[in-house]
Amino acid sequence: MKFSISSKPLASLKTDALIMPLLPDKILAEEKELDRLLNRQISKLRQSKDFTGEPNKARILFSSGNLPRIILVGLGPSAGLNSEKLREAMSTATTELKKLPLRTMTALVPKLPGISPAAVTQALTEGVLLSHYEFPYYKTAKNNPPKPDSVEFVSLRKAELRLATVGFETGLKLGQIVNAVRDLGNQPANIATPTHLANYAEGLARTHKNIKVKILHKADIKKENMGAILAVSQGSDEEPKFIVLEYRGKTTGAPVVLVGKGITFDSGGISIKPGEKMEEMKYDMAGAATVMGVIQAASELKLLQNLVGLIPATENLPSGKAAKPGDIIRSRSGKTIEIINTDAEGRLVLSDALDYAKKYKPRLVIDFATLTGSIVVALGDELTGVFTNTKRFLDNLEAAAKLTGEKIWPMPLEKSYQQFIKSDFADLRNLGTVRYGDSINAALFLEHFVDYPWIHLDIAGVAWATREKPYRPKGATGTGLRLIVEFLKNLKS
Numbered sequence: 314m315k316f317s318i319s320s321k322p323l324a325s326l327k328t329d330a331l332i333m334p335l336l337p338d339k340i341l342a343e344e345k346e347l348d349r350l351l352n353r354q355i356s357k358l359r360q361s362k363d364f365t366g367e368p369n370k371a372r373i374l375f376s377s378g379n380l381p382r383i384i385l386v387g388l389g390p391s392a393g394l395n396s397e398k399l400r401e402a403m404s405t406a407t408t409e410l411k412k413l414p415l416r417t418m419t420a421l422v423p424k425l426p427g428i429s430p431a432a433v434t435q436a437l438t439e440g441v442l443l444s445h446y447e448f449p450y451y452k453t454a455k456n457n458p459p460k461p462d463s464v465e466f467v468s469l470r471k472a473e474l475r476l477a478t479v480g481f482e483t484g485l486k487l488g489q490i491v492n493a494v495r496d497l498g499n500q501p502a503n504i505a506t507p508t509h510l511a512n513y514a515e516g517l518a519r520t521h522k523n524i525k526v527k528i529l530h531k532a533d534i535k536k537e538n539m540g541a542i543l544a545v546s547q548g549s550d551e552e553p554k555f556i557v558l559e560y561r562g563k564t565t566g567a568p569v570v571l572v573g574k575g576i577t578f579d580s581g582g583i584s585i586k587p588g589e590k591m592e593e594m595k596y597d598m599a600g601a602a603t604v605m606g607v608i609q610a611a612s613e614l615k616l617l618q619n620l621v622g623l624i625p626a627t628e629n630l631p632s633g634k635a636a637k638p639g640d641i642i643r644s645r646s647g648k649t650i651e652i653i654n655t656d657a658e659g660r661l662v663l664s665d666a667l668d669y670a671k672k673y674k675p676r677l678v679i680d681f682a683t684l685t686g687s688i689v690v691a692l693g694d695e696l697t698g699v700f701t702n703t704k705r706f707l708d709n710l711e712a713a714a715k716l717t718g719e720k721i722w723p724m725p726l727e728k729s730y731q732q733f734i735k736s737d738f739a740d741l742r743n744l745g746t747v748r749y750g751d752s753i754n755a756a757l758f759l760e761h762f763v764d765y766p767w768i769h770l771d772i773a774g775v776a777w778a779t780r781e782k783p784y785r786p787k788g789a790t791g792t793g794l795r796l797i798v799e800f801l802k803n804l805k806s
């Protein structure tokens with residue numbers, strides 16, 4: 314699909330399908346013009362209440378000439394209008410249009426009350442791109458109707474084209490990068506191995522001038538004394554990799570370090586998981602994929618902030634060589650850990666990565682991890698659990714969540730649960746003596762390895778969709794990327 318934006322008069326448009334967003338309580342200028350062109354068909358639909366601009370409702374009008382199909386799509390009341398409503402509306406429209414054999418598609422960019430033209434086009438562009446996501450690589454028969462060759466966004470106001478173009482370009486990049494992150498999450502674990510992730514990171518550095526990459530191989534990981542990563546990986550025949558990405562922004566300040574859990578397959582190890590849904594554990598590297606996506610986005614959007622990405626990548630498998638419950642290991646930090654359950658491997662690999670982050674003297678570290686089933690029980694599949702040792706960034710994170718539609722919920726680092734992760738034989742145990750509230754136990758465990766401002770995002774529930782959601786097909790969702798890019802954009806340097 315080729316994407317473009319321009320400004321031209323309505324009468325000059327020629328497209329297989331024209332998308333027009335509508336509000337229930339306000340007639341937009343673009344709607345008025347289109348209504349005239351369509352012999353008042355839209356007004357008639359409004360009068361008869363056949364179509365009123367309700368959210369997530371669409372209606373196709375068939376016409377002739379240069380505009381054979383017009384799809385009206387509801388945004389809901391203007392009072393509650395925001396970027397998320399626009400992305401959802403584009404999802405509703407594309408779901409309808411996907412059934413039709415279109416070569417070209419055009420979306421009118423309306424002037425909307427209370428939202429800047431840049432934010433409007435960004436949301437519309439993201440909505441179209443994210444809704445068209447597919448993972449077709451392993452289907453030998455192509456059943457889906459082909460996607461349109463060209464998608465065009467048109468503003469009827471020349472004066473707004475410059476701002477609208479800025480939003481369009483941002484939306485285009487973010488949409489493409491989120492879809493690439495989804496691809497990584499959906500790739501099966503026989504393809505997306507730790508080595509594959511390392512190659513992917515090297516590819517990013519090749520194609521982006523301001524990204525640098527360093528891969529620590531097994532021998533380097535040993536030299537770094539990353540005993541926790543080695544313990545998780547020792548049951549697997551795939552080599553672990555520790556990926557270090559660096560993005561140089563325009564400032565000289567201390568970097569924000571992003572850490573991503575990169576378990577390319579989590580069988581549970583010796584504490585093996587039940588078979589049901591185990592295949593989904595190929596997405597246990599969603600955090601890693603998100604970190605690579607944020608670094609790519611920073612580079613393409615030229616964010617000011619310096620960034621470092623750290624990814625401990627390994628499989629978690631049982632074998633004669635695998636770590637066992639009761640094993641005691643020494644992590645990079647020097648702290649010893651008794652492995653009570655080999656399925657609590659995420660907190661192990663992250664402990665070494667969080668310790669490694671100290672050497673950057675970071676102004677902030679954000680980790681992304683599909684860490685616990687417990688967070689899925691607590692918050693379901695729409696909310697990311699946020700744990701932090703500083704409240705300083707929470708308002709900005711909440712603002713980014715509002716804008717991106719990637720919702721967050723603050724979770725406690727409850728001190729009195731510390732006792733649950735003390736071991737009788739080592740400094741820490743990786744499973745609480747009380748298993749309730751495991752997402753908190755896990756976060757408390759991680760806190761032992763940080764000495765800097767830190768935000769931990771438990772994305773176990775949001776990174777994978779088991780049901781269709783607006784603009785998020787089933788499978789890997791890429792959730793967290795747009796949230797943190799928006800957050801970083803607004804971080805004062």
Ligand code: BES
Pocket residue numbers: 579581597654656657658659683684685686687689744751773774
């Ligand atoms: N990768 C899983 C967490 C997970 C569960 C992610 C469901 C996505 C969906 C993690 O490594 C894990 O296995 N956690 C265990 C911890 C337990 C053994 C303390 C869990 O949550 O069951």
Ligand code: MN
Pocket residue numbers: 579581655656657658659
């Ligand atoms: Mn596990």
Ligand code: ZN
Pocket residue numbers: 576579597656658659683684
């Ligand atoms: Zn895991």
